Amino acid sequence: MIKKVLILLIIVQSMIAFSQKPAKLYTEINKDTVSYYADNIEIYPVTLSFTGQPELENLRMQMKFETVKALPPLSKKNRVAAFLVTDRKKGWKIKKMPNYYTLAGDATIKAYDADYLYDLPYQKGKSFPVHQGYNGKFSHQNENSLDFTMPEGTEITAAREGKVIDVVQSNNTGCPTVSCANLANYVSVLHSDGTIAQYFHLKQNGVKVKAGDTVNKGDVIALSGNTGWTNGPHLHFVCALPDPSQPKQKKTLKTLFRTGDGTKSEYLSEKKTYLKQY
Numbered sequence: 194m195i196k197k198v199l200i201l202l203i204i205v206q207s208m209i210a211f212s213q214k215p216a217k218l219y220t221e222i223n224k225d226t227v228s229y230y231a232d233n234i235e236i237y238p239v240t241l242s243f244t245g246q247p248e249l250e251n252l253r254m255q256m257k258f259e260t261v262k263a264l265p266p267l268s269k270k271n272r273v274a275a276f277l278v279t280d281r282k283k284g285w286k287i288k289k290m291p292n293y294y295t296l297a298g299d300a301t302i303k304a305y306d307a308d309y310l311y312d313l314p315y316q317k318g319k320s321f322p323v324h325q326g327y328n329g330k331f332s333h334q335n336e337n338s339l340d341f342t343m344p345e346g347t348e349i350t351a352a353r354e355g356k357v358i359d360v361v362q363s364n365n366t367g368c369p370t371v372s373c374a375n376l377a378n379y380v381s382v383l384h385s386d387g388t389i390a391q392y393f394h395l396k397q398n399g400v401k402v403k404a405g406d407t408v409n410k411g412d413v414i415a416l417s418g419n420t421g422w423t424n425g426p427h428l429h430f431v432c433a434l435p436d437p438s439q440p441k442q443k444k445t446l447k448t449l450f451r452t453g454d455g456t457k458s459e460y461l462s463e464k465k466t467y468l469k470q471y
């Protein structure tokens with residue numbers, strides 16, 4: 194009877210702790226083992242980032258509890274934690290499971306391809322200035338992202354091949370204050386090394402791909418626009434890995450671009466204009 198009450202308590206606890214989260218977590222009890230599993234319904238890896246360790250009573254860890262746990266795309270029953278009853282005669286309890294948040298992408302990746310050469314994200318023969326570069330003063334403080342000034346409706350091409358994992362294109366508003374930050378249309382592309390590129394401020398209904406599509410480098414993926422937090426039509430390009438220490442931040446990365454006729458490679462600089470001749 195006591196055990197039944199405890200089990201019920203655990204189930205209620207886990208429902209409270211795990212509600213309103215995209216990845217589904219659940220428990221299973223088998224004899225003396227209490228297991229926590231997670232399902233990832235997304236087409237991209239999802240990271241669970243726990244804020245601490247579980248607090249246990251008459252239970253011990255059966256496996257090391259990892260506070261940062263990556264779940265493969267479309268995967269079921271990933272074991273997140275397992276506890277063993279230490280003494281069958283005593284009552285046992287999971288006093289507390291730590292809170293967690295979910296991040297798009299695999300935050301356990303330590304090494305990515307830092308030498309990969311990206312293509313400028315527009316068509317051959319076009320030339321655009323980098324209005325704001327890495328760590329720019331307007332909106333890129335502590336952020337490795339690039340703003341290319343370009344007229345609305347410019348064809349945006351994939352800077353690197355990958356899988357489209359997220360598309361937003363319903364917005365039609367832009368303004369130069371942070372209040373418009375959530376109104377940007379964008380495309381997110383997952384690369385083979387786990388990094389995710391995002392192309393922001395796209396034109397309403399201007400996206401040419403959908404989630405799940407594979408894109409090749411150079412494919413037209415969208416039309417540029419002026420949606421979200423902007424002070425004029427431009428493309429915001431950012432490449433990043435999820436940061437497990439901060440729920441709403443990501444580790445933004447500097448990326449090398451092919452420039453000129455395609456034989457040169459460099460990091461792009463603010464106020465410089467880049468003609469794509471390849």
Ligand SMILES: [Zn+2]
Pocket residue numbers: 325332333338339340429430
């Ligand atoms: Zn920007």
